[in-house]
Amino acid sequence: MRGSANPFEALKFRWVLLGLLGAGLGWGILLSLIETAGWWPLVITGPLMQPVLYLLMTLSLWPIVLWLGRNQRIRYRRLIGFRPKYFSWATGMALAIALVIFSLGSSQLLFYGLSFVAPIITEGFRQAPPLLTAETRLPWLYNGLMLLYLVAVAPVTEEFVFRGILLHRWGTKWGVPAAVILSSVLFGLLHVNPVGLFVFGLVMALLYLKTRSLWVPIFCHMINNALAIALELLPFGPESSLVTFQDGWLGLILIGISAPWLLRFVLQNWSKTHEALPYFVNDTQA
Numbered sequence: 188m189r190g191s192a193n194p195f196e197a198l199k200f201r202w203v204l205l206g207l208l209g210a211g212l213g214w215g216i217l218l219s220l221i222e223t224a225g226w227w228p229l230v231i232t233g234p235l236m237q238p239v240l241y242l243l244m245t246l247s248l249w250p251i252v253l254w255l256g257r258n259q260r261i262r263y264r265r266l267i268g269f270r271p272k273y274f275s276w277a278t279g280m281a282l283a284i285a286l287v288i289f290s291l292g293s294s295q296l297l298f299y300g301l302s303f304v305a306p307i308i309t310e311g312f313r314q315a316p317p318l319l320t321a322e323t324r325l326p327w328l329y330n331g332l333m334l335l336y337l338v339a340v341a342p343v344t345e346e347f348v349f350r351g352i353l354l355h356r357w358g359t360k361w362g363v364p365a366a367v368i369l370s371s372v373l374f375g376l377l378h379v380n381p382v383g384l385f386v387f388g389l390v391m392a393l394l395y396l397k398t399r400s401l402w403v404p405i406f407c408h409m410i411n412n413a414l415a416i417a418l419e420l421l422p423f424g425p426e427s428s429l430v431t432f433q434d435g436w437l438g439l440i441l442i443g444i445s446a447p448w449l450l451r452f453v454l455q456n457w458s459k460t461h462e463a464l465p466y467f468v469n470d471t472q473a
């Protein structure tokens with residue numbers, strides 16, 4: 188690093204997690220107080236508040252992340268990287284499609300199993316409204332905010348935090364292979380479908396190591412979320428067998444279609460975990 192210390196050695200990622208928890212609690216309490224005082228025209232438990240809270244919580248992470256980076260003198264250009272010259276964006280698109288299929292299959296199996304031990308929880312998810320068809324007085328605003336969050340804000344923030352900051356922090360502390368696995372585990376645990384999102388995090392981390400550019404996993408993340416939303420707009424709706432979790436065979440079929448290609452990608456690119464982290468490689472190319 189041209190004579191300077193590794194900026195990720197002293198970085199404390201726990202502040203990001205505490206910031207996420209604090210943002211959720213803080214915004215929830217603040218908006219509840221505003222609603223009680225009659226200063227807020229929306230009901231805090233109404234559908235429209237869902238994307239509002241998502242956006243507020245996610246955007247609240249950025250001051251914490253930027254403060255940590257400034258404290259450790261992280262050069263964000265090197266963390267983000269450059270546009271890759273030899274990466275096929277069609278491959279990224281194909282990976283996003285495979286990940287959506289795998290996520291659907293793993294979700295199907297997860298809730299199929301839960302339907303036997305926790306049917307009330309499964310029924311709650313089955314009856315949840317689709318992302319872009321919530322019943323609200325302002326559907327255009329709800330759908331616009333949800334699209335903004337899912338297709339732009341969430342992919343950029345999650346890739347920067349998990350594949351950028353966390354991967355380098357834990358890679359410095361425990362080694363890159365462990366960092367790839369552990370950051371993907373944490374990413375999965377913070378979502379409803381931990382298995383599907385663990386695999387998603389694993390593939391995104393390897394894409395970042397392969398291309399040394401955060402733009403690639405951000406692009407794939409955006410496409411993945413856009414495809415997931417598009418599936419909800421197809422003729423089979425919330426009452427179809429895809430989301431009623433009554434047949435485990437559907438999940439097995441979807442995983443059988445997508446898993447071989449994803450496994451092939453992971454095995455072909457696992458050697459990248461034994462190379463230098465992108466931040467330090469990009470330093471030599473700056």
